[in-house]
Amino acid sequence: MKTISRLRYFIYLSILFVGCTTGKNALQKGDYDAAVSKAVDRLRSSPQNKDAMAVLPQAFDLAIKTHLRKIDEAKVSADALKWETILYNYQRINQLSDEVNSCPSCLNLVPNPPKYVKAAEDSKYQAAEARYLLGERALRENNRQSAKTAYNHFLKAESFYPSLKGIKDKIDDAYWAAVLKVVVQPAIINSNTYKLSNDYFQQQVNNYLANYRGNTFVRFYSEAEANKQKIRADQLLELRFDDFVVGQTYVKERVEKLKRDSVVIGESRRGKIYGTVTATYSIFEKQVSSSGLLNYAVIDLNTNKVLRNQKLAGTYVWVDNWASFKGDERALDKQQYALTRKREVLPPPPGNLFVEFTKPIYTQLIDQINSFYSRY
Structure with missing residues (x-):
């Protein structure tokens, strides 16, 4: 019984496999494009496959009729x-015809498969024109969100149709109308020492913002760059060290x-003398x-409204260790003794310590900027 069950299972799998590879199942489900592709693939490797030979002409005819109907409806x-729908369907017809043309045995079943090359090219132009008009309409609304919509239409x-007249200028116009322009004020600190x-x-902050790629529609400028390029900024990013302490020492x-037993402390006629040493x-x-x-503050320059105001904290602790002992050095292990050979060293200069505590502040600041400007 088990042998019969296994035989039926393998027969079922074989039928299923043949149906899938010849496109028969796809044809029955109404997926005519897939049926054509599967039948062509099968006939390339097995030109006399009867199932594939039966599927291909029927599936190809139904696929072409379906695409032409969708074109007429669009x-x-x-x-x-609508021209994008029309273009897609012409392209699918041409792709199906190319598949048949690449299979010699398929041409006996589907002679002279149709190609709509000119119609597809005309559709590309019409699709580009439609997007161009939609982009112009959105750009005339004169706000950042509509400019972003226009930019995507123009792209x-x-x-x-890359050679569409004036398209590159329109892309540029829409992009700059959509960009949020942010001027970054130099970090203020009330200390000449630091x-x-x-x-x-x-x-470090300027370098990051100069290469910022978090949001295509946000650009950062230093005050000098904004003045030189005559940028009309939308926002001001203010940085100011409110409070800091450098070099607090503890x-x-x-x-x-320390005590160690069984240490040789001398010798006698009978041998070594063991005892306890301390330190x-x-x-x-x-x-x-x-x-x-x-x-860290972000100010809307059109309304003078404070959009974000946060304090970011950073700390750096420099540590040095050394040791000394009194007593018998044999009471110390290797690590303890090594530490006694080490001498107290001077900490880094104050300027270096300042840089060190700003590193975690920098990391937090970049995270805050990325989070805040992702919404634009």
């Missing part, structure tokens, strides 16, 4: 984008009593802490 519709028009370190922080000492071990840890607060 031509009389009021859809502004689509160019993809259909001016160079602050300039380094500002340069030194901690921890004392441990007082002092561990020193110096921490130099630096921290600050950056105020």
Whole structure:
């Protein structure tokens, strides 16, 4: 019984496999394009396959009629984008015909498959013209959102017909009408001592914003760039260090009593003498802490409204360790002894410490900018 069941299962799979590869199942489901493609593929490898030979002429005829019907329906519709539907269907007919032409045995079953090359080219032009008109209409609404819509229409028009007159200028016009222009004010700090370190922080921010790709429709400018290019900015991004402390120093000492047994402390006639050695071990840890607060604000220059105002905190702690001992050094392990050979070192210069605590602030700032401007 098991053998019969398995045989039936494999027969079923074989029938199913043949039906799929010849396009018979696709034809029965009304997917005529797929039926043509599967039948052509089958006939390329097996030119005398009866199922595929039966499927191809019927599926091809139904596929062409279906696409031509959709073309006729689209031509009389009021859809502004109807030419894209028409173009798609002409392209599908041409693709199906190319598939048949690439299979010698298929041409015996479907001689002279039709091609609509000129009709497809004309449809491309008509589709591009329709997108161009929609783009112009959206651009006349004179706001950023409609300019973005116009930009996408013009890009689509160019993809259909790259040589369409004036299309590149229209794309450019729409893009700049859609772009949100943001001027970035240099980070303010009330300290000449840390001016160079602050300039380094500002340069890092400027470099990121100069290469910003988070949103196509947002561009950042320094104040100098905006003035030079006569940019009429939409927003101002303000940065200001409200508060910071550099180089707060803390030194901690921890004392441990060390003891080690079974250490050779001498010799006698009978051999080595073992005993216990001890030491007082002092561990020193110096921490130099630096921290600050950056105020980050976004202001709408058309309304003077504050759109975002946040304080971003950053901290950097430099740490140094060394040790000393009194007593027998044999009470110390290797790591403990190595630390006693180390001497106290000077912390980095204040300017370097300033840069270090601004690094986490920079990371937070970039995250905030990416999040805020993703909505535009």
